[in-house]
Amino acid sequence: MLLRTLTALVFFGFPAHADVWSFGTPSGNIECIVGEGFNGSDIECTIYKRNQRAKVSALAACPTSRGITFFMQERGGVQGACTAPGARAIGTQRVAEYNVEGKFGGFTCYSATSGLQCRNLDGHGFHLSRNNQQVF
Numbered sequence: 822m823l824l825r826t827l828t829a830l831v832f833f834g835f836p837a838h839a840d841v842w843s844f845g846t847p848s849g850n851i852e853c854i855v856g857e858g859f860n861g862s863d864i865e866c867t868i869y870k871r872n873q874r875a876k877v878s879a880l881a882a883c884p885t886s887r888g889i890t891f892f893m894q895e896r897g898g899v900q901g902a903c904t905a906p907g908a909r910a911i912g913t914q915r916v917a918e919y920n921v922e923g924k925f926g927g928f929t930c931y932s933a934t935s936g937l938q939c940r941n942l943d944g945h946g947f948h949l950s951r952n953n954q955q956v957f
Contacts (some may be wrong), residue, residue, distance in 0.1 A: 844915045849939050851949050855926060862926025864939060865892045867904060868949040875954040877901055889948040889954050895927020898945050899956040 845852040852943040853866040874881050875889055883889060883903035893899045917923065917932040930939040937949025947956045 831885055842914055844917045844939070846932055847919060850951065851938075853918055853930075853939075855928070857926045861895045862928065863892065863894045864926070864928055864930075865890060865937065866937065866947070866949055867891075867908075868951075868954060869904075869909065870951060871954065872951045873953070875955065876942075877956055880954070888951070891949065891954075891956065893939075893941050893945060893947070895941050896943050897941070899947050901956065 840858070841851060841854065841856040843854045849868050851866060851868050853864055855864045856862065869888040869890050870926050871885045871889065875883060876886060880889055880903060885899050887905035887906055888908065889901060889903050890904055891899050914950065917930070917937070919932055922929065922931045927942045928939055930937060936948055936953060938946060938948045940946035948954070
């Protein structure tokens with residue numbers, strides 16, 4: 822995807838000029854990659870350690886020993902996948918402190934001790950925490 826400069830990155834304190842960047846929660850258990858291009862923005866977030874099975878029927882069979890990744894664009898629904906055993910991203914660039922909401926690209930995300938919730942322009946989104954992985 823051809824990428825262009827992100828317009829609003831105040832929320833997580835990211836550099837003003839970025840095409841693809843990442844952030845994670847303070848626990849290090851959730852990592853996200855965000856990109857913005859000519860066709861809009863997208864976000865992909867992965868939770869690595871989970872205590873319960875996902876509340877998404879298509880992912881309910883994913884063992885708790887594996888992570889779950891949710892992907893969405895700024896418009897449309899959410900897609901999910903069970904991660905490969907031992908899969909881990911290369912590490913995040915920034916930390917989204919708890920109790921902070923951010924708006925960037927076509928998304929609004931809220932980081933809290935209860936988990937990370939992200940929503941797109943259509944109101945679709947996901948919630949990730951050790952005890953709850955769901956889409957809406």
